[in-house]
Amino acid sequence: MRGARIPVMLVAVCLISGLSREGLAADRKLVVAVVNQVAWHDLLSDQVNAPVVRKLANEGAVGAMCVRTARGLGGEGGYLTIGAGARASAATWGAAIPSLEGYAFQTTERVPFPMAPWSKGAPAAQVFRANTGWPTGGNRIVHLGIGEMIRQNISASYPIRLGLLGGTLRRAGLRVACVGNADTRGSPHRELVTIAMDEQGLVELGEVSANVLREQRAVAYEFVTDSDAFLAALARVSAVADVIILELGETARAAEYAGKMTPEHARNTRCQAIEKSDRLLGEALAKVLGAGWAVLVVTPAVRRPDPGEEFAALAPVILYQPETPPGMLTSASTRRTGLVVSTDVAATVLEYFGLPRPADTVGRPMVSEAVTGVHLARLQGYLKRQDAAEAARPYLFRWLPIHVAVAMWVTAFLVLLGGRSPLWARAATRGLILVAQAAGSAALVAALRPLSAPHTLAAVAGGSLVIALIGCWLTGWRSANVVPAALLVMLLAYDLIRGQNMVQWSLLSYSAPSGARFYGIGNEYGGALLGASLVLAAAVVSGGSRASWMRRSVVAVGLIGLAVLVGHPRSGANVGMALGCAVGFAVYILYLWRQRPAWGDVVTVVLVVFGVVGCAVVVDIFVKGPEASHIGMLAAAVREQGWPALWQVVVRKLTMNWLLLRVSSWTNAATGALGLLGVVLVARPPIVIAALREQEWLNAAVIACLCGALASVLLNDSGIVAGALALLYGAGSLGYLALGQGERQVRA
Numbered sequence: 001m002r003g004a005r006i007p008v009m010l011v012a013v014c015l016i017s018g019l020s021r022e023g024l025a026a027d028r029k030l031v032v033a034v035v036n037q038v039a040w041h042d043l044l045s046d047q048v049n050a051p052v053v054r055k056l057a058n059e060g061a062v063g064a065m066c067v068r069t070a071r072g073l074g075g076e077g078g079y080l081t082i083g084a085g086a087r088a089s090a091a092t093w094g095a096a097i098p099s100l101e102g103y104a105f106q107t108t109e110r111v112p113f114p115m116a117p118w119s120k121g122a123p124a125a126q127v128f129r130a131n132t133g134w135p136t137g138g139n140r141i142v143h144l145g146i147g148e149m150i151r152q153n154i155s156a157s158y159p160i161r162l163g164l165l166g167g168t169l170r171r172a173g174l175r176v177a178c179v180g181n182a183d184t185r186g187s188p189h190r191e192l193v194t195i196a197m198d199e200q201g202l203v204e205l206g207e208v209s210a211n212v213l214r215e216q217r218a219v220a221y222e223f224v225t226d227s228d229a230f231l232a233a234l235a236r237v238s239a240v241a242d243v244i245i246l247e248l249g250e251t252a253r254a255a256e257y258a259g260k261m262t263p264e265h266a267r268n269t270r271c272q273a274i275e276k277s278d279r280l281l282g283e284a285l286a287k288v289l290g291a292g293w294a295v296l297v298v299t300p301a302v303r304r305p306d307p308g309e310e311f312a313a314l315a316p317v318i319l320y321q322p323e324t325p326p327g328m329l330t331s332a333s334t335r336r337t338g339l340v341v342s343t344d345v346a347a348t349v350l351e352y353f354g355l356p357r358p359a360d361t362v363g364r365p366m367v368s369e370a371v372t373g374v375h376l377a378r379l380q381g382y383l384k385r386q387d388a389a390e391a392a393r394p395y396l397f398r399w400l401p402i403h404v405a406v407a408m409w410v411t412a413f414l415v416l417l418g419g420r421s422p423l424w425a426r427a428a429t430r431g432l433i434l435v436a437q438a439a440g441s442a443a444l445v446a447a448l449r450p451l452s453a454p455h456t457l458a459a460v461a462g463g464s465l466v467i468a469l470i471g472c473w474l475t476g477w478r479s480a481n482v483v484p485a486a487l488l489v490m491l492l493a494y495d496l497i498r499g500q501n502m503v504q505w506s507l508l509s510y511s512a513p514s515g516a517r518f519y520g521i522g523n524e525y526g527g528a529l530l531g532a533s534l535v536l537a538a539a540v541v542s543g544g545s546r547a548s549w550m551r552r553s554v555v556a557v558g559l560i561g562l563a564v565l566v567g568h569p570r571s572g573a574n575v576g577m578a579l580g581c582a583v584g585f586a587v588y589i590l591y592l593w594r595q596r597p598a599w600g601d602v603v604t605v606v607l608v609v610f611g612v613v614g615c616a617v618v619v620d621i622f623v624k625g626p627e628a629s630h631i632g633m634l635a636a637a638v639r640e641q642g643w644p645a646l647w648q649v650v651v652r653k654l655t656m657n658w659l660l661l662r663v664s665s666w667t668n669a670a671t672g673a674l675g676l677l678g679v680v681l682v683a684r685p686p687i688v689i690a691a692l693r694e695q696e697w698l699n700a701a702v703i704a705c706l707c708g709a710l711a712s713v714l715l716n717d718s719g720i721v722a723g724a725l726a727l728l729y730g731a732g733s734l735g736y737l738a739l740g741q742g743e744r745q746v747r748a
Contacts (some may be wrong), residue, residue: 028352029241029243029294030349031295031296032161032297032345033246033248033296033297034190034247035058035251035299036303037255039085039303040314042270042271044376049469050274052090057318060318061324061330061375062375062376063379064316064339066339066341069341076100080162082346083162084161084193084360084361085161085363086360087343088153089152090145091160100195103143104141104142104190105144105190107125108125111124127144128142131147139203140205142201143201145511146201150162150518162194162197164346165195166203177206177244178195178203178248180248181209181249182253184222184494187254191247191300197251211228211229212225213225213698219268219269220261220530225249225250230289231283235474236674244289248277249276250277250280253646254273258270260582270303291419295320295343296348297317298317298342299316302315305309310387312390317340329369332349333364333518334365334512336652338382340366340380343361345363347361348363350365352452365404370728381450383730386469387451387504388456390513390574395457396508397508401664402722404728405668406672407732409672411732412676414426418686430740434467434468434480436728437485437729437733441487441491443509444488447504460507478740479695496566500571503520503522522574523577523724524725526581526722529591530577530639530722531727531729533559534584534585534730535701535733537559537588538701540555541555542696546746552592556589563585567579577712579714584708655681666720667726669727673724673728677706678726679739687738698733698734709724709726
């Protein structure tokens with residue numbers, strides 16, 4: 001009998017939890033208000049009177065949202081991404097339909113003739129059935145671009161289910177409505193429908209037609225939202241809907257026409273549009289929806305900067321729930337206070353209603369995190385620092401690869417000349433190598449405090465020069481290359497253990513608006529750590545005919561620890577770079593114990609490394625659960641969807657790598673380093689041979705660095721960056737020491 005009780009109790013618990021979940025969904029209401037094409041700077045500007053948005057921000061949770069879609073920063077696909085819970089694309093569909101994403105209509109609305117010539121102005125329901133073969137049922141709104149959008153996203157390297165949010169809500173018995181549009185003359189902008197629609201492009205309730213507009217010739221875009229018609233349509237659905245998506249419209253229209261206005265008039269028009277949207281939202285919340293509704297304010301795409309204006313492309317997001325205290329938003333997607341991503345919106349809505357998150361969505365629920373001080377002031381400080389970083393970062397990423405490429409090719413030329421090369425040229429080139437190697441450490445130190453963009457760049461440039469000079473002073477130019485390598489290893493190890501604050505804000509790291517990575521170590525510093533660690537290891541074990549057993553053991557343990565640090569979910573969380581480091585470190589460790597390692601030795605060590613990483617992934621999944629790292633999410637996806645999920649990741653990485661190989665300036669830097677190594681391998685210049693005799697373990701370090709760089713390129717979707725920075729330390733150190741031999745030959 002006791003054994004029979006257990007299944008009965010389990011069934012009872014499941015039934016009770018299911019009933020409680022249904023009760024939670026039935027008791028809650030949510031309005032998602034879209035204020036598109038604005039930035040936080042606009043909403044919080046002293047020139048804008050937006051009391052409703054300010055009240056929601058002061059009493060709710062606020063954050064900056066990365067809105068990068070499959071097409072890039074902002075633009076088409078922002079709404080579609082929110083509805084799919086994954087990065088989705090919505091390209092234009094010819095001149096007649098400039099916004100495929102906004103190509104939605106009431107079922108009874110006649111499709112404009114130029115947009116569907118064959119339809120001759122037929123009702124949208126008829127056009128929808130002709131395009132899809134699906135019935136419209138009792139739904140009020142159809143998206144006529146659903147077929148083309150499915151085609152555009154079906155070849156993505158990751159699963160995308162358009163309409164995931166709306167479909168999941170509908171299957172849970174929740175009713176969804178859309179009200180409003182951002183139409184301009186001759187161009188329907190009903191993008192909000194892609195947030196609410198189900199997988200067939202249908203929305204049950206709402207009003208998105210031109211009936212909510214009125215003509216106003218005083219503005220450039222000629223149409224504005226008719227507040228009376230808008231509120232009347234909202235009143236009709238608010239009594240029966242559980243989720244309502246509102247398109248306030250004015251800011252999107254102002255942004256679309258900003259390019260046709262003078263900069264000053266565009267700013268004034270944007271301010272007026274925000275104020276109109278704020279008044280409309282206030283009337284909607286006060287007159288129609290009441291106090292029982294939670295409010296989520298989102299911006300699917302950030303506007304383009306005005307001439308002379310710079311800011312980070314992070315969108316405003318506000319989550320107001322009466323029972324939730326004010327704070328800053330975060331999610332397991334970013335693990336950073338104040339930062340979320342647009343793919344988190346779907347997961348947040350489903351979590352609010354107590355519904356499970358489908359495997360197709362990559363987002364995680366947003367949560368409010370309490371902070372010291374005024375949360376809105378903290379957000380403004382965060383945005384100010386992001387603005388400065390994004391303004392300065394392009395300069396470093398533009399000039400550092402060029403600097404590295406020039407230094408490598410000049411080094412190759414001087415190495416070939418040997419003792420015939422001018423002394424001043426060798427000294428200057430060695431200085432170029434040192435400054436380039438010191439840039440990573442200088443960028444980490446500059447990230448300790450918030451600085452303006454010019455001051456940050458000055459700190460990185462000046463810091464690089466100072467670190468290079470200190471290295472020369474400490475070693476008498478002899479082995480100054482070890483100093484920036486050692487400093488970088490120590491700073492990165494400390495920062496990864498202590499919380500990644502320097503990595504987060506360093507210019508030579510990932511960018512929050514780009515959406516590539518939000519926590520842990522990025523491929524930039526992962527590659528630099530790989531090369532710098534091997535150069536440091538070579539310096540530690542050099543100094544005699546054979547290094548002592550103790551020194552070799554310490555170096556081996558240290559390299560293994562660094563690889564674990566790079567891949568561990570709590571610190572580096574970058575498994576691709578951890579594997580790249582593991583390959584490079586494994587090759588070097590084999591050289592420490594075997595003068596001529598066999599291929600079988602290499603394979604054995606690599607298999608052990610992969611096994612250790614696999615164990616770490618399993619622990620990450622079972623311990624962290626929904627908050628698992630990227631690799632934990634991948635393993636969970638493979639478990640749920642099978643091996644195609646892994647293949648999709650491989651295809652995505654290969655596609656991104658091929659793109660970056662063709663367009664990235666880091667390819668030039670890597671080519672220069674490989675060119676230097678090619679000259680050394682083919683010509684075997686005497687000064688290089690002399691340098692390798694002086695530091696006997698450097699040869700193994702360069703070989704290991706080359707292997708690790710190649711593995712990093714293959715295992716990461718921006719691997720060329722990692723490979724180039726790894727080779728900067730490996731090939732660069734070899735060139736530095738070789739040019740030093742040339743100087744001593746001339747003096748002799």
